[in-house]
Amino acid sequence: MSLESVRAWLAERAPDLRLIEVAESTATVETAAKALGVEPGRIAKTLAVRAGDHLFLLCTRGDARLDNRKCKDGLGARPRMLGAEETLELTGHPVGGVCPFGLKNAVPVYLDVSLQAFDLVYPAGGSLNTSVEVPTERLFELVGERWVDLCRLPEEAIGG
Numbered sequence: 001m002s003l004e005s006v007r008a009w010l011a012e013r014a015p016d017l018r019l020i021e022v023a024e025s026t027a028t029v030e031t032a033a034k035a036l037g038v039e040p041g042r043i044a045k046t047l048a049v050r051a052g053d054h055l056f057l058l059c060t061r062g063d064a065r066l067d068n069r070k071c072k073d074g075l076g077a078r079p080r081m082l083g084a085e086e087t088l089e090l091t092g093h094p095v096g097g098v099c100p101f102g103l104k105n106a107v108p109v110y111l112d113v114s115l116q117a118f119d120l121v122y123p124a125g126g127s128l129n130t131s132v133e134v135p136t137e138r139l140f141e142l143v144g145e146r147w148v149d150l151c152r153l154p155e156e157a158i159g160g
Contacts, residue, residue, distance in 0.1 A: 002092050002093045002094060002097060002102070002126040002127055003097075003125060003126040003127040003130055004102075004126075005092055005101075005102030005103075005104070005126060006019070006093075006099060006101045006102035006125050006126035006127075006130070006132070007019060007102075007126075008102060009101045009102035010101060010102075010132070013142060014134075014138075014142055017132055017133065017134050017138075018132065018133045019125050019130060019131075019132055020036065020122075020125070020130060020131045020132070020133060021125075021129060021130050022035045022036070022129050022130075022131075023129065024129065025096075025128055025129055026096075026097075026124060026125075026128065026129050026130065026131050027095075027096030027097065027128040027129075028096065029043045029045055029062035029063065032062070032122065032124070032131060033062065035129075035131075036122055036131060038122060040062040040063045041061045041062055041063045041064075041114075041117065041118065042061070042062065042118050042120065042121050042122055043061070043062030043121070043122050043123075043131075044059045044060070044061065044062070044115060044121040044122060044123040044134075044139065045059070045060060045061075045062050045123075045124075046058070046059050046098045046099050046100055046109075046123055046124065047059075047060065047066065047081055047098075048081065048082040048086070048087040048090055048091060048098065048107075049066070049071075049079050049080065049081055049082070050079070050080050050082060051071050051072075051075040051076075051077040051078065051079045051080070052075065052076055052077030053077075054075050054077065055090075055107060055108075056107060056108045056109065056110050056145075057091070057098070057100055057103075057107055057108070057109045057110070058109075058110050058111075058112060058148070058150060058151075059100055059109060059110070059111045059112065059115065059123060059139065059143075059144075060111075060112035060114055060115065060150075060151045061112070061114045061115050061117065061118065061121070061151075061153075063153065063154055064112060064114045064151035064152065064153055064154075065151060065152055065154075066079050066081070066150060066151055067150060067151055067152040070149055070150050070151070070152070071150045074148060074149065074150055075150075079150070089104075090103075090104065090105055090107060091103050091104055091105070091107070092104030092105075092126075093124070093126050094127070094128065096124070096128045097124045097125065097126050097127045097128050097130065098124055099123045099124040099125060099126055099132065100123060100139070100142075100143040101123075101125075101126070101132065101142075101143065102126055108145040108146075109143045109144055109145055110144070110145060110146055110147070110148045110150070111136075111139065111140050111144045111146075111147055111148070112147075112148055112149065112150055112151045113147055113148070113149045114151050114153060115136050115139075116136060116147075118136055119135060119136060120133065120134070120135055120136065121134060121135075121136050121139060122134075123139070
């Protein structure tokens with residue numbers, strides 16, 4: 001059902017975007033990057049996060065990590081990623097296929113500024129072997145509520 005909700009959402013709102021189905025798993029950043037032949041940073045991983053009263057999806061580059069300090073400074077609370085069942089209930093997508101398209105429930109989608117390093121990114125497509133090829137700015141136009149700075153890159157110092 002999740003892949004079908006994404007397929008229907010794209011057909012209605014962004015029929016020009018390419019839904020990519022592969023035989024290999026795209027459930028992790030590493031497997032998605034390998035299957036698509038792109039660097040891990042271009043994989044736009046989507047995290048279901050709660051920070052205090054804020055419940056949102058965060059799209060960030062694949063090699064970035066949620067930073068507790070940045071989240072506390074930006075949203076007033078430390079982040080907690082939702083568990084697999086909670087994520088599935090909220091989004092309708094299984095962990096490993098979570099994307100900002102075809103959501104089961106209306107939930108704000110924030111895009112981390114780390115994605116701006118790339119003109120083209122690849123969020124999941126609602127299943128464990130699908131992705132969507134989308135220009136970064138178009139991703140924001142389609143689903144983004146706001147740009148946020150909540151993540152750090154591997155080369156940055158680890159935040160508290």
